[in-house]
Structures are given as C-alpha cells and as structure tokens.
Amino acid sequence: MALRVCVRSLIFSTRVQLWRETLSSRTVIRPFSRHHELQSESSPGSKVLLHFVNQNGTKMSVMATEGESLLDIVINKNLQIDGFGACEGTLACSTCHLIFDESVYERLEPVADEELDMLDLAYGLTKMSRLGCQVIVAPWMNDMTVRVPLGVKDQRVPQEAKNKQ
Amino acid sequence: MCLALSRLSECGIMRNIKRSFMPLSRLLQASTCPAALSSSARRLVSGCASSPKVCIVGGGAAGFYTAQHLLKARSDMVVDIYERLPVPFGLVRFGVAPDHPEVKNVINTFTQTAQHERCSFFGNVGVGMDISVEELKNAYHAVVLSYGADGNRSMRVSGESLEGVFSARDFVGWYNGLPSNQELCPDLSCETAVVLGQGNVALDVARILLSPLDYLKKTDITEQALQSLKASRVNRVLIVGRRGPLQIACTIKEVREMINLPETKADMLPSDFEGIAEVLKGLPRPRKRLTELMLMTLKVNEGGQNTCKRWGFRFLRSPVEVLPDADGKKVAGIRLAVNKLEGSGEEARALPTGQTQDVECGLLISSIGYKSLPLDPTVPFDPRTFTVPNNMGRVLHTAGLYCSGWVKRGPTGVIATTMNDSFETARTLLKDAASGTLDLSVYKAGAQEITALLKTRGVRAVSFSEWEKINSEEVRRGEALGKPREKVLDVKEMLEVAWS
Numbered sequence: 001m002a003l004r005v006c007v008r009s010l011i012f013s014t015r016v017q018l019w020r021e022t023l024s025s026r027t028v029i030r031p032f033s034r035h036h037e038l039q040s041e042s043s044p045g046s047k048v049l050l051h052f053v054n055q056n057g058t059k060m061s062v063m064a065t066e067g068e069s070l071l072d073i074v075i076n077k078n079l080q081i082d083g084f085g086a087c088e089g090t091l092a093c094s095t096c097h098l099i100f101d102e103s104v105y106e107r108l109e110p111v112a113d114e115e116l117d118m119l120d121l122a123y124g125l126t127k128m129s130r131l132g133c134q135v136i137v138a139p140w141m142n143d144m145t146v147r148v149p150l151g152v153k154d155q156r157v158p159q160e161a162k163n164k165q
Numbered sequence: 166m167c168l169a170l171s172r173l174s175e176c177g178i179m180r181n182i183k184r185s186f187m188p189l190s191r192l193l194q195a196s197t198c199p200a201a202l203s204s205s206a207r208r209l210v211s212g213c214a215s216s217p218k219v220c221i222v223g224g225g226a227a228g229f230y231t232a233q234h235l236l237k238a239r240s241d242m243v244v245d246i247y248e249r250l251p252v253p254f255g256l257v258r259f260g261v262a263p264d265h266p267e268v269k270n271v272i273n274t275f276t277q278t279a280q281h282e283r284c285s286f287f288g289n290v291g292v293g294m295d296i297s298v299e300e301l302k303n304a305y306h307a308v309v310l311s312y313g314a315d316g317n318r319s320m321r322v323s324g325e326s327l328e329g330v331f332s333a334r335d336f337v338g339w340y341n342g343l344p345s346n347q348e349l350c351p352d353l354s355c356e357t358a359v360v361l362g363q364g365n366v367a368l369d370v371a372r373i374l375l376s377p378l379d380y381l382k383k384t385d386i387t388e389q390a391l392q393s394l395k396a397s398r399v400n401r402v403l404i405v406g407r408r409g410p411l412q413i414a415c416t417i418k419e420v421r422e423m424i425n426l427p428e429t430k431a432d433m434l435p436s437d438f439e440g441i442a443e444v445l446k447g448l449p450r451p452r453k454r455l456t457e458l459m460l461m462t463l464k465v466n467e468g469g470q471n472t473c474k475r476w477g478f479r480f481l482r483s484p485v486e487v488l489p490d491a492d493g494k495k496v497a498g499i500r501l502a503v504n505k506l507e508g509s510g511e512e513a514r515a516l517p518t519g520q521t522q523d524v525e526c527g528l529l530i531s532s533i534g535y536k537s538l539p540l541d542p543t544v545p546f547d548p549r550t551f552t553v554p555n556n557m558g559r560v561l562h563t564a565g566l567y568c569s570g571w572v573k574r575g576p577t578g579v580i581a582t583t584m585n586d587s588f589e590t591a592r593t594l595l596k597d598a599a600s601g602t603l604d605l606s607v608y609k610a611g612a613q614e615i616t617a618l619l620k621t622r623g624v625r626a627v628s629f630s631e632w633e634k635i636n637s638e639e640v641r642r643g644e645a646l647g648k649p650r651e652k653v654l655d656v657k658e659m660l661e662v663a664w665s
C-alpha cells in the first residue's frame with residue numbers, strides 16, 4: 001500500500017516538473033491495465049466493503065481490494081454508472097467524479113493541481129468532490145459510501161459551456 | 166408480443182454468454198435471436214423481427230455516445246452509424262490535439278460500441294450527398310443527427326482571405342490529417358503569430374506552434390505538419406480576446422500546459438491584470454483557480470537563458486482589419502479595436518473605445534468558433550444559433566428526428582459535455598419509444614434498404630472492420646517513425662487500404 005502511494009505521488013511530481021515525460025507518466029496511471037499489474041506483483045491487499053450510489057440513487061455495494069482505484073472498481077465490477085471513466089483514468093476528463101462524506105473526504109490523500117483542473121470542469125462540483133481514478137482504496141475506507149453526482153437536466157455548468165472557443 | 170418478449174430476454178442472455186463463451190453463444194444466437202447476429206447475417210434475417218432500428222448521422226463522439234446508450238438500454242435495438250469520411254471518430258481524431266493522446270482514449274469505448282453485434286458503421290457515406298435524411302427516415306424508426314459543426318465562424322473583416330490567414334479549424338485539420346486541409350501549406354517563416362480567440366482550440370494551436378519538436382514527433386501529428394514545424398521560425402504567439410482575463414474561455418489545464426512548455430515563457434501585460442487580484446475572492450472555484458494561475462505568470466519569470474519563445478494573452482481587443490504586406494498579398498499584421506468592459510463577471514460585454522492598435526504578424530489564425538451547417542432542407546435549422554432546434558434532443562416539429570452533440574447545443578464544451586448530452590438524447594428517444602410517441606410498430610428495413618439505394622448510386626460504404634484495416638496500416642506506418650500512428654491523409658488512399 002505504502003509503495004503504491006509512493007508510486008502515485010512520484011507520478012504526479014514527475015508529470016508536473018518534467019513536461020516532456022507527460023505522455024509516459026500518464027500511461028502509467030492508466031488503471032485498466034498497468035495499475036493492475038502493479039497490484040498483482042505486491043501482496044494481495046485486504047478486502048474493503050464500499051457502497052456506490054449511482055445517478056438514479058441506486059446503491060450498489062461491492063467488495064474492493066486495497067490498492068485499487070475507485071475507477072478500477074466501477075469498471076471491474078461492472079457497476080452501472082453511465083459514461084464513467086471516459087479517459088480511462090488519465091486525468092483528461094472528469095467523468096469519474098465522485099462525492100464523499102466530509103469525514104471521508106478529509107482523510108483522502110491530498111489532491112493534485114491536475115486533478116483539481118479536471119474537477120473544475122465537472123458538473124455538480126462540490127467541496128467534497130474527487131475523481132475516482134485518483135482515489136485509492138485503503139483499509140480505513142471500509143463501509144464508506146460514495147455518490148455519483150445526480151443526473152441533472154442540463155449537466156453543463158455555465159463555465160464549462162463556454163469553454164471551447 | 167409474447168414471442169417478442171421472450172426474444173428480447175433471450176437476446177440479453179445471449180450477450181452475457183457471449184462475453185465468456187464466444188463460440189457457444191454464436192451458435193445459440195444464430196438459431197434464436199436475429200438482433201444479435203453478426204451485421205451481415207442480421208441483415209438477411211432482419212425481415213422477420215421488427216426490432217427498433219435507429220440510425221445516426223455522424224460518427225463522432227456524439228454519434229458513438231448516443232449509440233452506446235441506445236444499445237445498452239434496449240436489447241432489441243439496432244443502431245447504424247453513417248459517417249461521411251471512411252474513418253470514424255470525428256473531432257476526436259481530427260480536432261483533439263496530437264499531444265493529448267489520453268483524451269483519445271475514448272476511442273476504445275467507441276470501438277467497443279462499433280463492434281457491438283447490433284451496431285454497424287457505414288463510413289464513406291455522406292448524408293445529404295449520397296443519401297437523404299428523408300430516405301433514412303423511411304428506412305429507420307428514428308434518425309439521430311450527430312453531424313457536428315463543420316463550418317467556421319468568419320471574422321467578417323477585410324483582408325480575411327490574405328495569404329497567411331487561416332481559420333483554427335483548417336489549421337487544426339492540417340496538423341491532424343483531415344483530408345480536406347492537406348493543401349494548407351502554412352508559411353511558418355515569420356516570428357510572430359496571432360491567434361484570435363482565447364478558447365481551448367486557440368491554446369491548442371498556440372501550443373502546437375511552440376512545442377519542442379522532440380515532443381511532437383512522438384505524437385500522431387502528421388509527418389507533413391511536423392516537417393513544416395521543423396522549419397518554423399515562429400517564436401512568439403499572441404492569443405487575443407475581446408474581453409478581459411475574468412471572461413477568458415479556455416480552461417485551466419490548457420493554460421497550465423502553456424506555462425509548462427519548456428524554453429518558453431509567458432509574456433503578459435501586467436496592466437491587463439490591474440484590480441483582478443482584488444476580485445478573486447468572490448469568484449466560483451474554477452474561475453478563481455484559472456485567474457490565479459494567470460496571475461502567477463506575471464510573477465514568475467522562469468526559463469532563464471534558454472528562453473527564446475514567448476506566448477501571451479492580449480485582452481480587450483477585437484479584429485478590425487487584416488493588414489496586408491507591401492504587395493497586398495500576404496498578411497503583415499492585424500488592426501485591433503481596443504475595447505472596454507460593460508458590466509462584470511461572465512456576462513460582461515466588450516464595447517469599442519474607438520481606439521485601435523496594430524500588431525505585426527506573419528501568421529494569423531482565427532479561432533472564434535465552429536458552427537454547424539444545415540444538412541438538408543427537410544431538417545429544421547436555426548440560422549441564428551447554427552443548431553438544429555430541439556427539446557432535449559427531440560428535433561422540434563419533426564417526428565422521428567433527434568439530434569445530439571455539437572449540432573444540438575452548439576460547438577462548446579468538452580467530450581464529457583458531448584457525452585452527457587448524447588445520453589440525454591438517447592433517453593429522450595427511449596422515452597418516446599416507450600410512450601408510443603415514436604411508433605415502433607411499423608416494419609422498417611433499416612440498412613438493407615439504404616445499402617441497396619447506395620448501390621444504385623455507386624456508393625460503397627466502409628465497414629468498421631475495413632476501418633480497422635486503415636487503423637492497422639496507420640499504426641504500422643507510425644511504428645516506423647516512432648509515433649503511435651501516421652495517418653493516411655487522402656480519402657482515395659483510405660479507401661484503397663480499406664478495400665485491399
């Protein structure tokens with residue numbers, strides 16, 4: 001676990017400073033493939049019970065493994081959340097936006113500027129918002145509930161609607 | 166009805182089985198569920214099942230996301246995508262910058278959709294040219310217009326057609342390999358380029374002009390563009406907007422990328438930011454963070470000795486006239502009206518002060534917006550907003566017609582915005598189908614009918630597996646150059662590869 005966190009923060013600092021390396025470092029955080037390899041090499045982390053509440057308010061409970069990202073879980077467990085993880089965990093979109101309880105939010109790893117940049121484009125942004133691809137399951141999260149922002153009629157925030165052009 | 170229902174549930178089961186036991190499920194599908202057959206086999210038997218058939222015009226993000234939602238929501242729905250070009254993915258292929266490969270990951274999901282057993286892709290079929298919307302409406306229960314925004318907003322100033330003046334749309338199309346822009350040959354021998362407009366597209370263009378070649382050469386930028394950029398002498402890019410820093414349209418990620426460009430420094434005018442720090446506190450978080458980042462560029466003067474390239478925003482300026490060189494042929498500069506703001510915040514308006522300012526440049530790129538064009542006289546079109554008038558994706562006054570993506574809401578927003586509005590359109594269509602507003606009881610022949618029509622017109626479609634041949638060829642050519650792909654630039658060549 002500690003190792004994985006290290007790897008992640010390393011990735012962040014490399015991306016921020018070594019511009020040329022952007023490409024390769026982003027690929028490393030792609031959770032669908034590489035991240036898994038990373039995990040299987042290390043000890044089989046403990047199991048943690050998590051609850052996801054999707055756009056329709058449906059609660060889905062799953063057993064997750066320590067070290068997986070919340071995006072990994074949604075994809076691997078095939079949870080019904082529309083359009084989740086469009087960029088596949090490369091910090092290039094905000095479709096894995098999740099909302100946490102305050103007590104949980106405060107214990108999460110600090111958020112990087114790049115994640116905030118993407119969150120700023122998310123609809124339904126709250127103070128307790130994070131991107132699921134950047135939140136890694138830890139044992140203390142057992143029984144935590146995370147929410148997908150409600151599907152609203154017009155999901156564009158005014159700022160975002162004006163973005164392109 | 167009973168039969169139809171049992172078919173439906175069988176289809177659902179079959180698909181689940183298919184994931185794990187492909188050959189067995191194939192066997193089962195063939196005998197029980199027409200809707201789940203391979204596309205060619207399905208076409209043969211499609212007469213016996215009156216599955217709902219929907220076609221989508223345009224194979225970009227909106228088309229694929231609409232298809233994805235429809236296919237997922239109803240296990241009997243057949244969705245066909247018609248795309249004008251032989252290659253799919255629209256602006257994800259031809260718009261998104263080559264140094265944003267992670268944005269293009271959405272292509273993986275689109276590919277899964279296209280490979281879905283109830284989805285077929287027909288590339289090389291231009292709707293409004295090869296086939297009409299009316300004909301599609303006859304062949305399908307519903308038609309979804311997702312043909313994007315192919316037009317350009319023009320600056321409407323004199324000198325716009327001088328050499329060295331380009332629309333961002335064409336410039337982006339050029340470096341991204343859009344076949345219709347391959348003759349662009351921009352002259353990059355000048356030092357200063359001006360980009361009009363301050364959206365993300367403008368920043369994409371500025372970034373590509375200033376990025377180190379060592380970096381670009383590892384992307385899927387076309388070799389032709391790379392060679393031009395290699396010879397480029399552009400070392401200063403000014404990004405001009407008609408309003409102030411608090412109204413800038415780009416997003417923070419793109420500004421951060423500009424700041425992080427190696428050997429390049431920000432060249433801003435401190436006077437543009439007077440009084441800005443004081444209003445920061447009351448701003449919504451996204452606007453606040455973006456403004457703080459811009460303010461930071463005023464303070465840090467990084468780069469040192471190696472810094473030979475510069476970029477900067479210029480605010481409160483609108484184009485008045487493109488200034489020609491002595492021969493009157495080529496752009497030599499741009500005359501800008503100096504504006505002041507009326508009101509504040511997002512809604513502030515730019516008003517001319519009567520003063521002007523001339524800025525020298527040898528390259529002028531206008532990035533003031535894309536716009537959709539009307540497709541067909543039978544399709545409603547709002548010439549003011551350049552969109553198809555609709556209510557949550559339902560085209561007004563036209564039963565059976567829907568729209569999604571840029572043609573629905575205008576050319577703004579990121580792919581995720583397009584995804585959400587495409588899902589909304591799909592939900593609207595499904596609701597209409599459930600309520601009976603969309604009549605599914607009549608038999609529709611779908612692609613069978615359209616393919617026959619196309620045949621009489623000498624049009625041959627490119628299937629998704631034929632696109633995959635183009636894809637493999639591009640990846641193969643890219644490998645030789647150390648790039649993720651080298652795009653085929655010519656439609657004729659695309660077709661040759663597809664049908665080889």
Ligand SMILES: Cc1cc2nc3c(=O)[nH]c(=O)nc-3n(C[C@H](O)[C@H](O)[C@H](O)COP(=O)(O)OP(=O)(O)OC[C@H]3O[C@@H](n4cnc5c(N)ncnc54)[C@H](O)[C@@H]3O)c2cc1C
Pocket residue numbers: 164222223224225226227228247248249250253254255256257259260261262265268290291292293294311312313314315337366369535540569570571572577578579580581583
């Ligand atoms: C330069 C640029 C860079 C961008 N970069 C990003 C980015 O980094 N991140 C991000 O999230 N978003 C980005 N976007 C926004 C994103 O590309 C759009 O949100 C999205 O592509 C819009 O999808 P669409 O399907 O409506 O249009 P398009 O992607 O344009 O798709 C329309 C499709 O319809 C086809 N078509 C047109 N006419 C016809 C016809 N008559 N018959 C059949 N087919 C037709 C076109 O060939 C095209 O394939 C960028 C946009 C641009 C312009």
